[in-house]
Amino acid sequence: MNGDKLLRPGFLRLFLLAWLAFFLGACRQPETQVSAGSLEQKAREIHKKMVTVDTHCDTAMMLLRGNWNPAERHNPEAPGSGKIDLPRMKEGGLDAEFFAAFVGQGPRTEQGYAQARKRTEELIQAVKNMVQANSSLIGLALNPDDAYRLKKQNKLIAFLGIENGYAIGRNLGLIKYYYDQGVRYITLCHSSDNDICDSSTDRAEPEDKGLSQFGRQVVRECNRTGMIIDISHASDRSFYDVLEASAAPIIASHSCARAVCDNPRNLTDDMIKALAAKGGVIQICFLSAYVKKPRPNPERDRALAEFRAKYGNWRNIQDEELRRKIMEEMQELNRKFPVDLATVQDLVDHIDHVVRLVGVDYVGIGTDFDGGGGVKGCNDVSQMINVTVELLRRGYSPKDIEKIWGKNFFRVFNRVQEVARWLSQS
Ligand SMILES: [Zn+2]
Structure with missing residues (x-):
């Protein structure tokens, strides 16, 4: 071929235009797919290198159903499939799950307390049985180090929590007892006021009395034993009282930002700032009505x-x-x-909001799967990777993503244990 011909300006222009047309044509169509695919690939690479933690689910209740096997993959579309099972945890890239022993608020009587304790013990035992029956797939962790060790062994991780301090009744000794059972956080109340503190959603008793005298003792005992205090569900006044009374940082295991979605279950900007100032963490909840106001x-x-x-x-x-x-x-x-479900984008808006308000060190993930949690694009644990894809799309670095997915929460976890050691020495 004649080289001079190629260099002639008309030919060159034509050649370049043709090449550009070819390039754009080849790229435009699949671009979004390719980039979404490569983002997911990138997300999966990041997940391999970190421990991902969800600080709240109510799946323990599913375990008490005789015919529901957590080692089996359930079709998310099928009724009664639940939001979490072990194969779907793997699929979604979730390593560690806090299985909460949830007790609904009942009468504040000796009989009520006994009933609550019985239920709590049954749920804790159900999680332990699940771990034991599937010990090649999952292990029980008592601290962050256990979680990292289990991840190295290519295993999933189960932590234990208690949702509703009603589980201890008026018996402070039960905090240490449950700690020794492996429980690592207690959500102080649920949807109604209890002996410890007032709830954010008690319709029968709208007056907010905050933390009770007994509640103050509970906070001290949690600090002493190394039990993480969870203020999700607590009223605003209870939140501030607990924050002031606690020697250790606290968590909201499943709550969103009220400035993004106005709901009493969510934390105001002032609360998030106060929580962060004391080193705590807000774990963004997937319950749609807390993520976005329903139409x-x-x-x-x-x-x-x-x-x-x-x-x-x-x-x-x-x-x-x-x-x-x-x-x-x-x-x-x-x-x-x-x-009308909120979306993963709506959910990540809450993370963005907290990050803008106090930085990336004070936010995490707490789905509330099987307790009402689930949004479009992440409606069960098998879709958890989509949260990371959205974070990547918004420019979060792998380092930030690791913080959001568990490092922030583990910092609080370790700090709570340090405070307990320090208190027991002094
Ligand atoms: Zn809850």
Whole structure:
């Protein structure tokens, strides 16, 4: 071929234009797919190198169902599949899960406390049995070091928590007792006030009395034993009282930012700043109504009101058989009047907000799967990688992502243990 011809300006221009057209044509179509795919690949590489932690789920209750096997992969679409099982944890790139022993708030009587304790012990035992029956896949961790060791062994990690301090009744000694059982955090209350503190959602008793005298003793005992204090569900005044009373940093195991979604279960900017100033962490919750205010849906609201009139505060119902029946009815209601779910993008908006407010060291992930958590794009544990994909898309570095996925929470965990050691020496 004649070299001079190639260098002629007209030919060159034509050649360049043709090449550019070819290049754009080849790239434009699959660009989004390729970049989404490569982002996921990048996300998976990052997940291999870090320990990812979800600080809250209610899957322990599923374990008490005789016919539900956590080692089996359940189709997320199938009714009763739950949001978490071990194969789906692997799929989604989640290493460590806090299995909470949840007890609904019942009467504050000796009989009520005994019932709550029985339920707590059953749930703790169910998680331990699950770990034991699947010891080649998962191990129980008591501290962050255990988690890193289990990850090296290519195993999943189970931590234990208690949701609702009602589990200890009025018996401070039970904090150490549960700690020795392997429990590492206690959520001080649930949706109603209890002996420890007032709840953010107690409709029957709107006055906010904060932390009680007994609650102050509970905080001290948690500090002494190395139990992490969780203020998710606590009222605003309870939050500030606990923060002031605690010698160790505290967590919100599953709460969002109220400035992004106005809900009493979420923390205000001032609360997030105060939490961070004391070294704590807010673990962003996946419960759709806490992530994004639902669009008006009067038909659904009417159905929900009827449901509530029929069952009262159904989340507090202790009887397993009745609870199951109610859950089935709830599923039917959700099918008839589907909820308009928030998205992974909405969820990451909360992370962005906390990062802008106090920096990247004070935020993490607490899904509340099997307790109401789930958003579009991350509606069960198998889709957890999508959170990292969204973080990458927004320019978060692998280092920041590692902090959000567990390092921040582990910093608090270690600090709580240090404070306990220091208190026991002094
Ligand atoms: Zn909860």
